[in-house]
Amino acid sequence: MSKERDLDSYSEMLAEVQAFHTKHDFKGTGGEDLTYRVALMTEELGEIAEAVTKGKPVSDLAEDTADLLILLIGTAISAEFDLKKAFWEKMEKIQGRKSKMINGRIRVSEFKD
Ligand SMILES: [Mg+2]
Numbered sequence: 001m002s003k004e005r006d007l008d009s010y011s012e013m014l015a016e017v018q019a020f021h022t023k024h025d026f027k028g029t030g031g032e033d034l035t036y037r038v039a040l041m042t043e044e045l046g047e048i049a050e051a052v053t054k055g056k057p058v059s060d061l062a063e064d065t066a067d068l069l070i071l072l073i074g075t076a077i078s079a080e081f082d083l084k085k086a087f088w089e090k091m092e093k094i095q096g097r098k099s100k101m102i103n104g105r106i107r108v109s110e111f112k113d
Helices: 009-025 032-054 058-079 082-095
Strands: 099-101 105-108
Touching: 009 058, 009 082, 032 058, 058 082
Parallel strands: none
Antiparallel strands: 099 105
């Protein structure tokens, strides 16, 4: 792959994850099954937790966070939704929310109570 890539571009990231799915035929081999993908994402979240709670180097945290991001992008491919659009819609929503301190930590939520 010698083509110049814009590393800041979401569409390039999406295309790369799509190429990974195509290379291994995820669609035809269960790799895009949503229940399986939830299990894979949970596994990566566990690795992220381990990196933090076991005091591992930040490079481990970065790698497992990237694993999760790749899975998230792949889940958008699998379920056929526009993750970039969902991201910006959700950011707009949460930017308008209020925050509260709960048990010494900030929480930004709808606070329906
Ligand atoms: Mg990992």
